Amino acid sequence: xxxxxxxxxxxxSPRFILLCLAGAVAGLFVGAIPGLSVSMATALLVxxxxxxxxxxxxxxxxxVYVVGVFSGAVSAILLNIPGAPSSVVTTLDxxxxxxxxxxxxxxxxATVYSFVGSVFGLLxxxxxxxxxxxxxxxxxxxxxxxxxxxxxxxVGGLSGKSYARGLVSALLGVFFALIGLDSVLGTPRLTFGIxxxxxxxPTVPALIGLFGFAELLCALAEDEAETKSGAVQKQRVPLxxxxxxxxxxxxxxxxxxxxxxxxxxxxxxxxxxxxxxxxRIVKQPxxxxxxxxxxxxxxxxxxxxxxxxxxxxxxxxxxxPGDAVTAVLLAVFTVHxxxxxxxxxxxxxxxxxxxxxxxxxxxxxxxxxxxxxxPRISRILQIPRRILLPIVAVLCVIGAYACQRRLFDVGLMxxxxxxxxxxxxRGCGVAPLTLGLVLGGMMDANFRRAVSLxxxxxxxxxxxxxxxxxxxxLALTLVTLVGNLPxxxxxxxxxxx
Numbered sequence: 001x002x003x004x005x006x007x008x009x010x011x012x013s014p015r016f017i018l019l020c021l022a023g024a025v026a027g028l029f030v031g032a033i034p035g036l037s038v039s040m041a042t043a044l045l046v047x048x049x050x051x052x053x054x055x056x057x058x059x060x061x062x063x064v065y066v067v068g069v070f071s072g073a074v075s076a077i078l079l080n081i082p083g084a085p086s087s088v089v090t091t092l093d094x095x096x097x098x099x100x101x102x103x104x105x106x107x108x109x110a111t112v113y114s115f116v117g118s119v120f121g122l123l124x125x126x127x128x129x130x131x132x133x134x135x136x137x138x139x140x141x142x143x144x145x146x147x148x149x150x151x152x153x154x155v156g157g158l159s160g161k162s163y164a165r166g167l168v169s170a171l172l173g174v175f176f177a178l179i180g181l182d183s184v185l186g187t188p189r190l191t192f193g194i195x196x197x198x199x200x201x202p203t204v205p206a207l208i209g210l211f212g213f214a215e216l217l218c219a220l221a222e223d224e225a226e227t228k229s230g231a232v233q234k235q236r237v238p239l240x241x242x243x244x245x246x247x248x249x250x251x252x253x254x255x256x257x258x259x260x261x262x263x264x265x266x267x268x269x270x271x272x273x274x275x276x277x278x279x280r281i282v283k284q285p286x287x288x289x290x291x292x293x294x295x296x297x298x299x300x301x302x303x304x305x306x307x308x309x310x311x312x313x314x315x316x317x318x319x320x321p322g323d324a325v326t327a328v329l330l331a332v333f334t335v336h337x338x339x340x341x342x343x344x345x346x347x348x349x350x351x352x353x354x355x356x357x358x359x360x361x362x363x364x365x366x367x368x369x370x371x372x373x374x375p376r377i378s379r380i381l382q383i384p385r386r387i388l389l390p391i392v393a394v395l396c397v398i399g400a401y402a403c404q405r406r407l408f409d410v411g412l413m414x415x416x417x418x419x420x421x422x423x424x425x426r427g428c429g430v431a432p433l434t435l436g437l438v439l440g441g442m443m444d445a446n447f448r449r450a451v452s453l454x455x456x457x458x459x460x461x462x463x464x465x466x467x468x469x470x471x472x473x474l475a476l477t478l479v480t481l482v483g484n485l486p487x488x489x490x491x492x493x494x495x496x497x
Contacts, residue, residue: 003126006353011361016059020358023063024365028071028373030064038068042329054336055354061332062358067366069267069305070114073297077106079392081212081399085203085438086267086304088431089275091211093289093296100292105237109294110301111370112242113249117302118363120253121260121309126356129313139262142450142464146473147262148439151269152432153480154276163484166432169423173436174443176201183445184452196408205400205413206437210430212396213417216389218424245295248281249302256303260310267304268438274303290429308359316340316352 010016023045027038042064049057072087077094090110097106139147152170179190180200191197252274259270278289278299285293315326317340333340338351400413420430450464457463465471 003353003356006349007357007360010055010059010354010357016055016354016357017361019056019059020063020361021365023060023065024067024362024369025063027064027066027068027362028074028369030068030071038065038072042068042332045332049332049336054338054351057332057336058351058354059358059361061329062355063362063365065329066118066305066308066359066362067369069308070110070118070301070366070370073110073114073301074107076211077110077297078103079212079395080215081392081396082207082434085207085434086271086307087300088207088211088268088434088438089271089300090297092275092431093287093291093293096287096290096292097294097297102292105294106297107370108237109242109297111367113245113298113301114305114370115363115367116246116249117253117256117305118308118366119360120250120302121257121306122356122359122363123309124257124306125309125312125316125359129317138469140450140467140470141446141453143467143469143473144262144446145443145450146470146477147259148269148443148446150473150477150480151272151439152436152443153477154272162427165426165428169428169430170432170436173433173438174440175436176206176433177437177440178444183441184448196406200441201412201437202404202409203438205409206416207434208396208399209413209416209418210420210434212392212399213413214420214424214430216392216396217417217421219389221421245298248278248295249298251281252277252299252302253306256306257310259303260307261313267307268435270303270307270310271300272435274299312355312359316344316355 030038042061045057045061045064049060052060069086072082073090073094076082076087076090077098080091080095082088082091094106094110097103152174153167175190177200179197181187181198182189188198255274255277256267256270259273260267275289275296278295282289282293282295285295287293289296311326312329315330330340333351338344344352396413396417397410400409401407420433423430423433454460454463459466465474
């Protein structure tokens with residue numbers, strides 16, 4: 001009740017609302033353009049909002065943040081190019097739906113459940129910030145490693161019919177993530193003497209290559225001289241159909257909020273775990289997962305937007321960013337003289353209410369912008385392929401170059417595009433590889449940190465695995481891996497029959 005009273009002045013302020021709307025519109029277009037990220041847009045706002053009041057800055061930043069996380073799904077669905085790592089899982093079912101002429105339904109579903117996830121995460125932030133931050137403090141480096149490993153163990157079946165091939169693809173992504181300077185020794189690792197690889201494999205060019213450029217190559221390799229994108233049909237989606245997955249989406253939102261509260265885990269982990277749970281609990285999807293199941297979009301978009309509220313919890317209560325955007329948001333706080341930490345919820349109550357109000361307004365603008373623009377944006381699929389493919393190729397090059405303004409990144413994008421093309425032809429999924437690339441650095445740093453800390457203990461094994469959280473995560477990982485062995489799956493299917 002006290003929080004609601006604190007938010008009312010902001011929710012009724014025309015200036016606050018307009019600044020949040022401006023941020024939402026900027027987040028929509030920035031997030032939907034491949035190569036431009038939400039963290040990049042938020043970083044630019046740091047300099048723009050330097051002379052603004054703290055509440056004005058919070059309004060604009062929260063508008064960008066909330067809508068920017070959702071807008072990565074737009075290019076993921078329409079062009080098979082995820083606007084952010086959090087949208088990788090959305091491509092698995094969103095793009096097949098677009099190819100079938102169901103782009104409007106896919107975008108509508110992504111909009112509605114991104115709204116549900118955003119509101120859920122922000123409500124959790126307001127109600128559960130203190131207890132959830134206490135849980136997040138209990139996670140040790142080994143727990144973060146096992147959390148990422150559990151995420152990768154569930155992605156083996158994300159795409160492709162073979163779990164083993166998906167797992168190999170994920171491990172290949174981890175290999176690419178290890179390229180660069182050693183996280184402990186600081187020496188070059190797997191760079192093969194290439195100076196530009198010392199900083200590691202940048203995520204954005206790899207994403208654009210694996211999804212956008214690989215899709216372009218697959219389209220060019222088709223036998224038909226003129227291929228057309230899925231026709232956009234004017235669809236009426238009944239509310240009963242749209243909200244059929246609502247109760248399950250709350251479960252995915254819970255996963256997203258909890259993962260977001262873990263510093264460094266972020267939206268890719270949340271969307272992968274939620275998608276894995278959807279494959280487990282949805283017995284009769286509208287289509288097989290990976291071939292246009294709307295349930296897959298619900299899981300991914302609910303979880304990654306619920307991460308927003310979760311990621312703000314450690315940033316506000318501990319001063320530890322939950323993801324890249326909240327790291328930039330921490331800089332906004334510093335610029336305006338605010339100090340997040342254990343006492344922030346008491347001393348910075350006004351700023352906390354401004355953040356919640358900005359997030360809820362951003363969620364409302366997400367819903368309005370998505371509903372108003374989805375039919376118009378989806379018309380991009382009516383463009384003939386002979387015109388659309390060159391445009392996609394130019395966007396791929398610009399997106400890869402814009403990341404760090406290096407031609408080397410364009411070369412990397414082409415390399416990963418060729419790799420993605422080969423993997424698709426061989427029946428291997430590129431989504432597991434991408435998520436391995438995203439999570440590999442986190443796994444490497446936390447595992448080596450855990451081993452280093454355990455080496456000084458009397459019992460290294462007990463130091464590594466002697467905690468309840470660690471044992472639970474280890475058990476979940478082993479159960480997932482063993483449960484997907486061909487012999488075990490055959491026995492389980494026989495028992496079900």
